[in-house]
Amino acid sequence: MAEQSVTLQPGESKAVSFEAVPKEAKTYQVSVNGLSGSFMAIVPGPPPPPGVVILYGTVSSNGQPLSGARVLIPSPLLEFQDYTDADGFYEITGLTPGTYDVVFSLLGYEKASELVTVTEGNNLLNVNLVVETGPILTHLYGYITNHYTANPIEGVVITLVGQPTWITGADGFYEFFDIVPGDVLQPMTLTKDGYASQTLPLYISRAGDIRHDIAMVPTTYYSCEICVVDWDVAPGEGGELIPIPVFWRTWDYDEYVAHMQREH
Numbered sequence: 001m002a003e004q005s006v007t008l009q010p011g012e013s014k015a016v017s018f019e020a021v022p023k024e025a026k027t028y029q030v031s032v033n034g035l036s037g038s039f040m041a042i043v044p045g046p047p048p049p050p051g052v053v054i055l056y057g058t059v060s061s062n063g064q065p066l067s068g069a070r071v072l073i074p075s076p077l078l079e080f081q082d083y084t085d086a087d088g089f090y091e092i093t094g095l096t097p098g099t100y101d102v103v104f105s106l107l108g109y110e111k112a113s114e115l116v117t118v119t120e121g122n123n124l125l126n127v128n129l130v131v132e133t134g135p136i137l138t139h140l141y142g143y144i145t146n147h148y149t150a151n152p153i154e155g156v157v158i159t160l161v162g163q164p165t166w167i168t169g170a171d172g173f174y175e176f177f178d179i180v181p182g183d184v185l186q187p188m189t190l191t192k193d194g195y196a197s198q199t200l201p202l203y204i205s206r207a208g209d210i211r212h213d214i215a216m217v218p219t220t221y222y223s224c225e226i227c228v229v230d231w232d233v234a235p236g237e238g239g240e241l242i243p244i245p246v247f248w249r250t251w252d253y254d255e256y257v258a259h260m261q262r263e264h
Contacts, residue, residue, distance in 0.1 A: 052093070052120070053093070053094075053095040053118050053119070053120055053121070053123065054091060054093050054095075054121070054122050055091070055092045055100075055116070055118055055123045056090065056091040056092070056125075057090065057124050057125040057127065058084070058087070058126050058127075059088050059090065059106070059127050059129060060088050060127075060128055060129070061128060061129045061130070061131060065084070065086070065088025065089075066084055066106055066109070067084055067086050067087075067088065068083055068084060068106060069083065069090070069129065070103075070104070070209060071084070071092065071102065071103075071104055072103045072105070072209070073092065073095070073101070073102055073103075074101070074103065074173065080094060080095060097120055098117070098118065099115065099116070099117045099118075100115075100117075101113060101114075101115055102114045102115075102116055102125065104129060105208070105209055106129060107136060107207060108131065109129040109130060110129065111139060111177075112130075136207040137178045137179055137207055138178075138179040138180070138204050138206070138207050138209075139176070139177055139208070139210070140160075140175065140176045140202075141173070141175035141176070141210075141212075142173075142174060142211050142214060143172045143173055143213050143214075144156045144158075144174060144214050144215075144216060145215050145216070146216065146218065147216060147217045147218070148217075148218065150215075152168070152170065152173075153168060153172050153192060153195070154168055154169060154170045154172065155167060155168060155193075156168040156172070156190055156191070156192040156195075156216065157190070157191045158188065158190050160176055160188045160189075161187065162179075162186075163176045163179070179204055181204050181205055181207050182204070182205065186201075186202045187199050187201055187202070188200045190214065194218055194219060195218055195219060196216065196218075198214070200214070
């Protein structure tokens, strides 16, 4: 048993910490002169094979494990996510060493975000969520891409009533927090030079995380599927060099112009 003696004057407060080695993985209760709390002990898994990165831990609130909490690492092409089990445990694999923004969310609790750097092997990250005291709100997020190429679009200006304006970065990502759900039309407008502007009618009828990806159509694009963009030479039957057309495939005018500038 770990014990400490602390003397407090009227109105005084102190942070108290202690170390304890639990005998088994479970939730332990802590009691100090009628004040109680708890902590969870988990059993770390065996070391993964060389080169493998694992992020794991627990999600709790005031020492109580939270089941069904979403643990998300956003990415334009491939999201990494897991949901906590009955013990509040989660595990995310498939990562590479680096720094990630990890988002923890559960209906009825305030969202938490942790910037974590993971290395090869097991990486522990425990998080405590705070109970939502206000109305239960919606987090809307997604990626803006080119309709024809599926490439992310940078610099898209996005407006949503009651929200600060968002401008996408190189990954095309956007997000809005603290949206009050309800069966009320909430138009979202997207504008970007070279693309057709859009005003989307949104009915955000539920709280929590909602992903909504949007594809924008370029206002100018190369309409042909196969285009001759250059000439090359090849040996003929008699060994002479003969000109041959080089075909290059695109629907995106900006991509076509960039290619021509590189080649010429």
